[in-house]
Amino acid sequence: MRNGGLKARIAVIPGDGIGAEVTPQAVKVLKAVCSSAERPLEFVEFDWGADKYLREGVTLPPGGVELLREEFDAILFGALGDPRVPSNQHAADILLGLRFKLDLYVNARPVELLHDRLTPLRDRTEKDIRLIVFRENTEGIYVGVGGVFRQGTPDEIAVQEDVNSRKGVERIIRYAFEYARQNGVRRVCMSDKSNAMTFAHGLWQRVFKEVRQEYADIDSRHLYIDTLAMEIVRDPSQFDIIVTCNLFGDIISDLGAQLAGGLGLAPSGNIHPGKTSLFEPVHGSAPNIAGKGIANPLGSVLTSAMMIEFLGWKPQAEVIRSAVRAALQENYVTPDLGGNKNTVAVGDWLVNFVGKNHLAKQLK
Ligand code: ATP
Secondary structure: OOOOOOOEEEEEEEEOOOHHHHHHHHHHHHHHHOOOOOOOEEEEEOOOOHHHHHHHOOOOOOOHHHHHHHHOOEEEEEEOOOOOOOOOHHHHHHHHHHHHHOOOOEEEEEEEOOOHHHOOOOOOOHHHOEEEEEEEOOOEHHHOOEEEEOOOOOOOEEEEOOEOOHHHHHHHHHHHHHHHHHOOOOEEEEEEOOOOOOOHHHHHHHHHHHHHOOOOOOEEEEEEHHHHHHHHHHOHHHOOEEEEOHHHHHHHHHHHHHHOOOHHHOEEEEEOOOOOEEEEEOOOOOOOOOOOOOOOOHHHHHHHHHHHHHOOOHHHHHHHHHHHHHHHHHOOOOHHHOOOOOHHHHHHHHHHHHHHOOHHHHOO
């Protein structure tokens, strides 16, 4: 079913807060674009989230990971997080559980400016801001190795280990080069802090030097993360692909999201090539605006485009992106982007645009 096949099964986990408001908009746009008999998508919704946790004490149900791995091609995820669960236990169990158990080692975060007015950078246009960050998603400081010694005393010591395996580093760097080759992209930049983190990022240096030799057709270079942070703001047009570790990827991709219009627009994918992968908007559950009907659905809609592109349906993904571009052009957007439309109205507008322009039909 994956990679250009004719049909796909999608697990939909809307989750909490605005996740439950934006995800249905993405699903209805997907249905509009892929509704022809030749491109069926089957959706199965899962009610995993804070309500279920509070009701039944269940976070990630037993057998849930196996079910998703064996019976679904991809997961469309909303967001998790609820003020009634201050520990955020359900979010940790479900989201981190899926990332680790499905071994989703690539966190792909496109940074693409879809309308000039959305960037805070002066004199930058759409053609300048079009890159993708590949963040290592299974290792680094996020593995939870460490401890606290003499806690609560003036002599307290806290240690958090940065874990980097040869296999983990190699597969994310290799993924970046393969993506470049397969998508006709010319430039890969690997970023680390090997001048200070000599052991951990020394490994990144060695692996990068080896792997890049196999990809002489791609321009590859290295920047320390502090230099990258300056350069991406000074001139984002110099980047096509950035590959980096878990921590730096977290930070630099949020910086990138702001360059392209903010959290409400940013999509992401948690990917294991060829296996069931999970796609989610970068934003969280945003309890401050949940239930008001004003959440921006475009991040989720763009996420769904990423998902079907991963499934091999690139033309359909392009239809969704052009609908989003058109909504931005018309300023048919939610208040976070300066508009006055609500979440459902934006979703309806996109569905209507897709139908009216017969874009989906032209693809048959
Ligand atoms: P969580 O704890 O689940 O990560 P959060 O509120 O801490 O939620 P985000 O949801 O990522 O963090 O977003 C931070 C703020 O950005 C939100 O409180 C909200 O004001 C704004 N925001 C995020 N996403 C959207 C969106 N899709 N539409 C409108 N505003 C948004």
